[in-house]
Amino acid sequence: MSTSNEAYHHGNLRDALIAAGLNALEGPQGKAPSLRELAREVGVSATAVYRHFPDKQALDKALANEGLKLLGSQQAAAAKMAGGGAAGFAETGRTYVRFALAHPALFRLMFTQGHPVDANDGPDDARALLTANTQALTSDRERAETMALQAWSIAHGIAMLMLDGRIPADDALIDRLLDTENLFP
Secondary structure (H helix, E strand, O other), X not given: OOOHHHXXXXXXXXXXXXXXXXXXXXXXXXXXXXXXXXXXXXOOOHHHHHHHOOOHHHHHHHHHHHHHHHHHHHXXXXXXXXXXXXXXXXXXXXXXXXXXXXXHHHXXXXXXXXXXXXXXXXXXXXXXXXXXXXXXHOOOHHHHXXXXXXXXXXXXXXXXXXXXXXXXXXXXXXXXXXXXXXXXX
8 A cells, every 4th residue: 555645746635635534544543633644644734734624624524525425436336236226225225334344434434523514515425326216216206215314324323333333244134134125115
């Protein structure tokens, strides 16, 4: 794995800072670095970092947005690979839980740090995919929105229970719990 210093090139400092922040979340401490730590990691002055992120909350928000993009793209690929429909819908939930298990610190940052993402940040790809998939399962818009929230709540609950060690982080259990026939008989 290359260090963040190697990844930084003039003109893409924001991208290098986000990459370094994501690497820190994946690292042994499992947390986003301070802005000064981030500056040291990337090899720039703290002043340069503050031009892109005026405070820690701005960094956390950017990292959460990157996490949501990554989750959304993984879910879209999984739904497509499953062939869409009910199978694709179920696979988006399974991918959600597996993403949480693979990226626990990023996942927690995305969903447990107050409101790191707001309406001004643009669309949430993961939620848009979930809504589109539920609309494909029923023509009733209100029912589709309810199903989307139910499915998200179930997948998020499973993810958190597994992350917290309350139930085993087991692929067969993920598959069984997120079988659409069990969710929406």
